[in-house]
Amino acid sequence: MTGAELAGFLQRDFPEVAGDFALEGEGEALALRLLVQARHLRPGGTVSGPSIFGLADVAFYLALLSRIGPVALAVTTGASIDFMRKPVAGRDLIARPRILKLGRVLAVGDVLIWSEGADEPVARASLTYSIPPR
Template sequence: MRDIVMDGPALEAFCKEAFPQVHQDFAVEEVAPMRVRVRLKVAERHLRPGGTVSGPSMFALADVAVYFALLAMIGPKALAVTTNCSMDFMRKPAAHADLIAETRLLKLGRALAVGDVLIFSAGMEAPVARATMTYSIPPDRPAAAPAATP
């Protein structure tokens, strides 16, 4: 089994640097080999009419959680990108409650990673959503060769 390369504080610092527009929304609660738990700190901007957390906010949590699980194992690769997502919304989250993503990587290869996410609403036992996501991992680029001198 691979070792963890980035812990919670390192993941949050990377997110703050690479994604300043959303870093304040997420907190890494736990990092283990091939697993993370991430909290969406629900604010008014995450709600839809009726006071429940919106689908796009739940998608963002699932996406960030798999991204963090991946980076925890391979290190900071800003250009790792989502290539596929399947998401099921199963029940309405509690009004104004934070969401918690329990995430595990099912596959971690050289070029692709697949993760599974269960999203829970704080205070509720049953999951409110589940997602499976595939990420493309950018190849390590060799250092450029020095230019030939004429």
């Protein structure tokens, strides 16, 4: 799926969260931006862990769909996230997903997340997705 197709899919099938994200690039260069707003923050003004995890999960989901097509029922079966440093206050977060193995039934990959303009990532996630039979 192209970047435009993925953005349309997200808007059509997940309208409740689509406005939180902006898709950038496509294919191997796909990135997903979390448009950080007050509802994504926790006390102290940093982006909450659930918001960062959501960004990682959606980024990997879209990377997977870019390879297998619009399979809405592909689901997360395993996930782990490491929070490595505090996000830069007032900046969007950018996720760069990578598919490490794409099989017939499972896809495995990781996602690095940066604060916009920062040199070092704030989080790293490992994800496994189950791909339903066609």
